[in-house]
Amino acid sequence: MITLKKQKDHAHKITNERGTESIATSSRYPVDGFSPVDYLCSSVGICMGLTVDAIIERDQLEIDGYTIEVSATKDAEARPSRMEKLDVSIVFEGDLDEKTRNKLEKSAKRGCTIGNTIEHGVPVNLITQS
Known part of the structure; x- marks a missing residue:
């Protein structure tokens, strides 16, 4: 909570x-x-990062590190107010072949609970206090 x-x-x-x-x-x-948008982007970034970490460990990949950047674009005309899109970039440090990089990127997106929740929607229930 x-x-x-x-x-x-x-x-x-x-x-x-x-x-x-x-x-x-x-x-x-x-x-x-x-800001709230910073938290949203941070949530997507860390979720994808944790997914990447699990794959690196599971596959015993030699990756020195990585940087994930997440940016949000607000839909200026949408009502109710919301983001139009989130753009994610993952840059890996060290020598990494294209096949492995693509696998990591696709797995990061597919395995990210936060990104999947955003893409598929989830109810936000307001619980009133007595």
Whole structure:
């Protein structure tokens, strides 16, 4: 579970079940922190990264590292407001043949729970408190 807490004159504070805290904001406020779109892109990036990690370990691949970049484009005309697309780029460090690179990229997309959830949709249920 993620908890978001907002106190007057303070930034939004997000806390996970392990007690790790993060600051959330928007470009309208002069606070250093991640925007909702940053969190969305981060979620896709780390999900794909964890999938890549599992394949690297399973197949015992010699990969020095990788960089995943995720960018979002907002659909300016959509109502309700939403993103139009997410673009993901994965760059691997070291010598990697094209076949292995393609396999890793396709597996990262196919195995990413967050990306699959976005692409196929999921209900967002608002539970009212009494």
